[in-house]
Amino acid sequence: MILLLAVATMVGCFGYLAAEFFEQRVAGCLLKTFASAAFVALAAFAGAADTTFGQVLFAGFILSFVGDVLLLWHATFLAGLGSFLLGHVAFAAGAGTFLGKPGALAAAAPALTVGALLMAVVGTLAWRWLSPHLQGFMRRAVLAYLLTIATMVVLTIGAAAAGAPLLLPVGAILFAISDLAVARERFVAQTIRNKVWGLPFYYGAQVLIALSIEAASRG
Numbered sequence: 150m151i152l153l154l155a156v157a158t159m160v161g162c163f164g165y166l167a168a169e170f171f172e173q174r175v176a177g178c179l180l181k182t183f184a185s186a187a188f189v190a191l192a193a194f195a196g197a198a199d200t201t202f203g204q205v206l207f208a209g210f211i212l213s214f215v216g217d218v219l220l221l222w223h224a225t226f227l228a229g230l231g232s233f234l235l236g237h238v239a240f241a242a243g244a245g246t247f248l249g250k251p252g253a254l255a256a257a258a259p260a261l262t263v264g265a266l267l268m269a270v271v272g273t274l275a276w277r278w279l280s281p282h283l284q285g286f287m288r289r290a291v292l293a294y295l296l297t298i299a300t301m302v303v304l305t306i307g308a309a310a311a312g313a314p315l316l317l318p319v320g321a322i323l324f325a326i327s328d329l330a331v332a333r334e335r336f337v338a339q340t341i342r343n344k345v346w347g348l349p350f351y352y353g354a355q356v357l358i359a360l361s362i363e364a365a366s367r368g
Contacts, residue, residue, distance in 0.1 A: 209239030320357030
């Protein structure tokens with residue numbers, strides 16, 4: 150079932166891309182919702198209810214699902230942004246369940262330092278790219294979002310050094326990359342090309358993070 154749901158997620162993703170390309174709005178909404186529901190189900194079947202790590206990540210998947218639905222309409226973009234921000238917080242908190250174990254922070258310190266330096270550079274470059282396209286409240290909102298994404302990636306890298314599955318930081322990094330496509334679509338240039346590369350990264354990220362729940366349970 151886990152493999153089937155992972156495949157279903159990606160099939161829904163590419164189906165949504167096809168619907169967008171052919172401007173089939175209703176089909177696109179249904180396929181995107183299906184793809185997002187599939188990764189929520191994947192997390193559940195991967196054993197999310199069995200551990201604190203899984204439970205916290207599951208909250209992130211629910212928030213991501215809500216964000217996906219809200220981003221289907223331009224008028225609810227800010228609400229979708231907020232939902233995704235909270236989703237990133239949940240994934241960061243999931244990583245924190247590994248870092249909170251005795252001795253974990255000391256073991257993860259080098260990885261956390263490297264991750265923080267990396268994300269400081271990437272975050273600064275992303276801000277310099279986006280900030281000329283932002284005004285007023287949106288500047289503060291996007292800056293907060295970038296800081297949250299960076300924190301999530303850094304903590305997942307540290308968690309991997311503390312024993313979390315490598316799937317977790319890989320998924321988090323793909324998630325962060327996919328957010329750049331959303332930002333480009335919303336603030337820089339609206340084109341189907343943003344979704345062509347952004348959506349596979351996003352749904353692939355969700356699949357990998359969901360699979361990290363099962364991998365963690367296998368120890």
